[in-house]
Amino acid sequence: MLGALYILAITVEGMSGALAAGRRNMDPVGVIFIACCTAIGGGSVRDVLIGNYPLVWVARPEFILIVTAAALITIFVSRWMGSLRLLFLTLDGIGLMTFTVIGVQKTLALGHSWFIAALMGVFTGVFGGILRDVLCNRIPLVFKAELYASVAFAAAWLHIGLLQTSLPEWVSIVITLGFGFTLRCLAIRYNWELPRFYYRSDRWH
Amino acid sequence: MLGALYILAITVEGMSGALAAGRRNMDPVGVIFIACCTAIGGGSVRDVLIGNYPLVWVARPEFILIVTAAALITIFVSRWMGSLRLLFLTLDGIGLMTFTVIGVQKTLALGHSWFIAALMGVFTGVFGGILRDVLCNRIPLVFKAELYASVAFAAAWLHIGLLQTSLPEWVSIVITLGFGFTLRCLAIRYNWELPRFYYRSDRWH
Amino acid sequence: MLGALYILAITVEGMSGALAAGRRNMDPVGVIFIACCTAIGGGSVRDVLIGNYPLVWVARPEFILIVTAAALITIFVSRWMGSLRLLFLTLDGIGLMTFTVIGVQKTLALGHSWFIAALMGVFTGVFGGILRDVLCNRIPLVFKAELYASVAFAAAWLHIGLLQTSLPEWVSIVITLGFGFTLRCLAIRYNWELPRFYYRSDRWH
Numbered sequence: 302m303l304g305a306l307y308i309l310a311i312t313v314e315g316m317s318g319a320l321a322a323g324r325r326n327m328d329p330v331g332v333i334f335i336a337c338c339t340a341i342g343g344g345s346v347r348d349v350l351i352g353n354y355p356l357v358w359v360a361r362p363e364f365i366l367i368v369t370a371a372a373l374i375t376i377f378v379s380r381w382m383g384s385l386r387l388l389f390l391t392l393d394g395i396g397l398m399t400f401t402v403i404g405v406q407k408t409l410a411l412g413h414s415w416f417i418a419a420l421m422g423v424f425t426g427v428f429g430g431i432l433r434d435v436l437c438n439r440i441p442l443v444f445k446a447e448l449y450a451s452v453a454f455a456a457a458w459l460h461i462g463l464l465q466t467s468l469p470e471w472v473s474i475v476i477t478l479g480f481g482f483t484l485r486c487l488a489i490r491y492n493w494e495l496p497r498f499y500y501r502s503d504r505w506h
Numbered sequence: 507m508l509g510a511l512y513i514l515a516i517t518v519e520g521m522s523g524a525l526a527a528g529r530r531n532m533d534p535v536g537v538i539f540i541a542c543c544t545a546i547g548g549g550s551v552r553d554v555l556i557g558n559y560p561l562v563w564v565a566r567p568e569f570i571l572i573v574t575a576a577a578l579i580t581i582f583v584s585r586w587m588g589s590l591r592l593l594f595l596t597l598d599g600i601g602l603m604t605f606t607v608i609g610v611q612k613t614l615a616l617g618h619s620w621f622i623a624a625l626m627g628v629f630t631g632v633f634g635g636i637l638r639d640v641l642c643n644r645i646p647l648v649f650k651a652e653l654y655a656s657v658a659f660a661a662a663w664l665h666i667g668l669l670q671t672s673l674p675e676w677v678s679i680v681i682t683l684g685f686g687f688t689l690r691c692l693a694i695r696y697n698w699e700l701p702r703f704y705y706r707s708d709r710w711h
Numbered sequence: 712m713l714g715a716l717y718i719l720a721i722t723v724e725g726m727s728g729a730l731a732a733g734r735r736n737m738d739p740v741g742v743i744f745i746a747c748c749t750a751i752g753g754g755s756v757r758d759v760l761i762g763n764y765p766l767v768w769v770a771r772p773e774f775i776l777i778v779t780a781a782a783l784i785t786i787f788v789s790r791w792m793g794s795l796r797l798l799f800l801t802l803d804g805i806g807l808m809t810f811t812v813i814g815v816q817k818t819l820a821l822g823h824s825w826f827i828a829a830l831m832g833v834f835t836g837v838f839g840g841i842l843r844d845v846l847c848n849r850i851p852l853v854f855k856a857e858l859y860a861s862v863a864f865a866a867a868w869l870h871i872g873l874l875q876t877s878l879p880e881w882v883s884i885v886i887t888l889g890f891g892f893t894l895r896c897l898a899i900r901y902n903w904e905l906p907r908f909y910y911r912s913d914r915w916h
Contacts, residue, residue, distance in 0.1 A: 323910025331854025332908050352559035354762035362826045376908045383912050416567045438850045440643045444536025498537050498581045500528025502588050557764035621772045645848045649741025703742050703786045705733025707793050
C-alpha cells in the first residue's frame, strides 16, 4: 500500500514542482529538474543526513522516469490545473502524509531514536518543497503558509506512538494517514495558520 | 570548556537565525527551521562533505531542543534586541571562533591535512549563516560584510600552528579564541572590509 | 588528457563564478567561495549523492588553490572579459563536456547503471552553475538558457554507448567531447533553446 501511495505522492509533488517551474518560465530541463527535486529531494536530503546509501532513486531510477513523465504531462494539462485546485491540494495532503510515514519507518529501521525519526519524517515531507522554492528563488512556502510541517510532525509522533502498541503496522499507517490528512484538510478549509513572527530592525543584520 | 562554548554558540547563532526569519515574517515552523540551519547547519555541511557520520545532532538531538528553545524565546524578546546589538555581535564573535576551533579539531582528528582542517574550520563557522541567508532569499552576508570568514581562516591556521608546539591543547584553544575574537571585534569597531569586486556587463552571463 | 582538461575546466568555471560574484559586488571571500562552488560543486554534489568519499578536493586540495588563483586573477582582468566573450563560451563548452565525461566515467566505475551514470555526468556538468546562481540569489541559468544540460545528457549517452563498442576509451572520449562541444557551439551560435513553459495562476501555490 505504501508503495502505491509513494508513486502517487511523487507524481503529485512532481506536478507541483513543474507548475512552480512554469511560473518562472523555465524550459523542459528546468521543469523536469525542479519536479524531481520536489518529488524526490525530501527523501534524498533525509538519506544524505543519516548517511543511508544508496539513495532511493539511485537504486531505483524508474522513480525519476515517473516524475519526469508527470512533469512533462503537467506542461500540457496546466491550463486545466486552476479548476482542479482542490483535488490537487487533497492529493498533496496524501503525499505529505505518505512521505512522512515512509520517512519515519525508514529512520526507525536504521535504529535511530523516536525524535530523529519524527524529524526525518517531517524532512521527507517538506524538504522537496524547500528545494523547489530555493531553486525558484522564493522563500519556502512551508515557513509561512497554512499548517503543513506541523501536521507532519504531529502525524509522525502519532505513528511512532501507535507502533509501540500491539496494533498491526498497517493499522497504524492507516490511522496516521487518516489523521494527518484530515488535519491538513481542516487547515486548508479554515485557513489555520500559526501566528507569524514580525521583526523590523536595520540595526542588526 | 569547548562544550560550554558550543552551547553558547548554537544559542546565539540560533537567535540570529530566528531574527532573520522574523524579518521575513515567518511562522514558528520557519523560525525554528532557520534557527536550526543557522546554528547546526555549518557543522552538518562539514560532516556531510567529509563523510563523518552520524551528524552531531543526530547522535545528540538535545542540541536541536536547545536551538528550538532559543528560537522561541527570541520571538518574545526580539523587541529588546535592537539595544543589545553590541552584546549580540560580541557573542556572535565568540560563536564564530568556537565553531572554527571545533571544526579544525574534528577534521584533524579524522586524519585530514592542515589545509582541509582550516577550510572545515571556516565552513563550520560560516556555512550556517550561508544556509540562513539562502533560505531567507538573500545574498549571504558573509560574502560582503566586515571581515568574518577571513578572521576564521586566520584563527584556524593559528590554532593548527599552535597545536604543533609543545603547548597544552587548552592553551592553544584559549589563544586562538582570544586572537580571533579580538580581530573580529576590531573589524566591527573600525568597519574593516575587504575591497569589493564590481563587475558590470550584460554581454556575458 | 582528461586530467589536463579538468584543470582547464575548473579554471574556466571558477572564472565564471568569480564574474557572477563580481556582479553582486562581493568581496574576495565571496568571489573565491562562489568560484570554488561553481568549479568544484558539481562533482561534490555528485559524490555526496552516490556516497563516494573522500570528495575530490578533500583528497587533492591543490584543485582549490587553482580555482582560488583563477578567481583572484579574474578580479584584475575582468575589464577585458567583455571582449573575450566568445573565447569564454568556447572554453565553457569544453569544460561542460569534460565534467560530463568525467562524471560518467566515475559513476560507471562505481558499478552504477547507465542511466545513473548519464544523470551524474549531467549533474557534474551543471550543478556547479546551479550552486553559483542560488548563492547569487538568481534563478539558475541552466533552467532557461540555450541548450546546455540537454547537450550534456546527449553526450553522456553517446559516451556510454561508445564504451560498449570495441573502440579504445580515449577514442570514445575524443568523439564525445567533439560531439558535445560542436552541439553546444551550434546552440550558442543559432540561439537554440527549448520551448519555455509559461504558467500563470495565483490560485495554486
